Amino acid sequence: MTTDYTRTLSMGATAADSSQDAMLTRLQSTRVHLTAQTDIPGVPAALKVLIGNLRRLPIQLSIAPGQAADRLPGRLLDEVLHLAAGIDETRPLRIGSPTGGLHIHLGTQPPTTAAASAVPDGHGVRLRAAGSSFPNLRGAGTGLGAVAAAATLTGEVFKVITGLHADRFRPLSSFDFCPVTLTRNPGDHTQPVTSLLELALIGTGAIGTAIAVILDALAVEGNLTIVDPEHYDDPNLTTYSLGTRADARDKIRKVDLLERELNRNGRWNILPIHGTAQDLINKIDARSAAWPRIVLGAVDSIAARHELQRIQADLTLDGSTGGHAGTTLALHEALPLGPCLRCYYPAQPLDVVSAEEQLHKATGLSLSRIAQGDSLLNSLDLAGLSAHGRQLLARHLGQPICGLSKIIVSIDEGTYRPSAAFVAQQAAVLVIGALIARTTGCTAGPRHTEYDALFGPYDDMTTFRLPQKDCDCQTHSEIIMQVRSLRSQAAPVRAGDHKWQRRKQR
Ligand SMILES: [Zn+2]
Structure with missing residues (x-):
């Protein structure tokens, strides 16, 4: 290998x-x-x-x-x-x-x-x-x-x-x-995060591993719940900020990789959950996991973003990468009563446009060719496409064309757009910059920041967002407040509790 x-x-x-x-x-x-x-x-x-x-x-x-x-x-x-x-x-x-x-x-x-x-x-x-x-x-x-x-x-x-x-x-x-003030004046802000944080990191891919590297290098401490359902694999080695060939060979759980790396300095009290945000929510409501007051989101689909919003933390900081070549990156600051991640990422109306049309739009493959569902995708099909279309479809050579429509949801949500580690790191830098800003007195409204790593940050890259009127966070605000109230009444988790819970589980 x-x-x-x-x-x-x-x-x-x-x-x-x-x-x-x-x-x-x-x-x-x-x-x-x-x-x-x-x-x-x-x-x-x-x-x-x-x-x-x-x-x-x-x-x-x-x-x-x-x-x-x-x-x-x-x-x-x-x-x-x-x-x-x-x-x-x-x-x-x-x-x-x-x-x-x-x-x-x-x-x-x-x-x-x-x-x-x-x-x-x-x-x-x-x-x-x-x-x-x-x-x-x-x-x-x-x-x-x-x-x-x-x-x-x-x-x-x-x-x-x-x-x-x-x-x-x-x-x-x-x-x-400066990723904390989002200005051209680095060095003005050096205030460390001193309070004991109750954090969750949802997603340990390219952005999640970069977030872990920064948390480790920052020498802050607190309780950290790490959530991811996947195992580390060969392609992750060149796009993530952590992991080795041996980790890929052993296909270790990604949450275990992060726990191992963060435990080297022993500053974080870590609860790894090999699952999704919903598994964390189940544990919070069963009082077997602490309710994180701040959630760092590093997931790659809209559905996963909607799921982690349901943790209803005080603050959710979502990092993302995307764009044609995977070089754009963004930060969304979300609040339970809006703007929430659903305001930023409304559900995609998949049923409005046919799957075939979406496949055509995403890859450039002609609609007449897509109609030949039983025939197999061949190299001639790829020859006429853009580099982007070829990149999306190359891995499906030899597969029936009718099956390709099933991949459109993944294409649509960016799963097949690889990002280099340095792009994901810049997204992670914005996420942790926002974490520091929000825990050291920044009171600006919720920010949406986005730029292309090949062009760098620019002056107008940040907008202040308002909630969407028809979003759940507006139409169901009373339920959200009740959920938050119930979760906040659970016994506060003290330092060491996570480790105690892990021992109990064994
Ligand atoms: Zn909303």
Whole structure:
């Protein structure tokens, strides 16, 4: 078995209007070299995320060991070598000087050969292309700033090495961003989350694993319920922020992966639930799980979003990725009495348009061809389609066309649009930025923020949302308040209770 790069290649090929084979050839001959100033707060954490992100691409990767004050600490070097080998042992991280290719830097004083550099500043990120200098940093880089810096810098690498058309991205020459205030002023906000949080993370895919990485790097603590029904598999290795080849081989439960990673530092009191949000709701109402006051949503379908809204937490922060090439990302802040996630994501009227028409719209396959239900999808069918259509249908070659309509719901909701780890990380950065904002005094109305990772955040990307008049949160507000009242009357869960419950279950 070799590491499965299909999803990353598919995303790169779609963004660059190229084929997966051409993208593989291109990336395999691409060299990327890293340097880092690990004495700057947040840079060691950023380096680990950056190396993980770049190792999830089939490129040749090297890192400078550094000299004198900039020498990489031996333990950190061991960690990143181990991390890279866990993702693809056939492509080890090389330690040494650059041999051409693209050079990127973490820190404020890049060598002259570096094309781009980034550094955490408080909870935010500053990035500069060669020739632009950094201002003085305003705050010590936090775990959130570290992941923001790594994800942003990975985005700059992705734009260059995939050979995107000039109109498909915006190179960042001088970029500053704070995911807490959603402004261009990083470093102003460094306030940590200090209170003991009662959190639930629903969904441990690309965004959920990135959220876990940030929670771990932030050094906050609290009770965390983690919910996901799936097992870790080969394609997850190159799109998630956590997990190894061994985890994919063993097909471990995703909730167990997150529990293992977060338990290394022992700050979270974790209750893993191998199931869906409804299973958590059942446990809350049976008083065998705490009612989370804040829910972090990282699920990939509208139905799953509606389900987690029914937890009726004080605050739901939903992260998502999507778009034609899987490079757009969004944050929705939802409240039980509106705007709720149903306001943001109304149910799709699937019965209005026929399944055949939806398949045609999603893939470009002609309606006359779709009408030949018994015949099998062949390579000629794919030849006439856009790169996006080919990407959606390639995996169904040889299958009867009548069966394809069944996949439209998944297509419609984005399941088949792979996102790279750095895009999901930027969505996770917005989610945790909002968590910090909302637990440290931000009183702005519920925000909907959305941007394309290939263009970066922009000034008008945030809108303040009002509830939809005909939504359940408006028409059934009394029932919602009763449910919330009942759940809040359950005995408060103290630190350690989750672990006690787990022992009892065994
Ligand atoms: Zn609503």
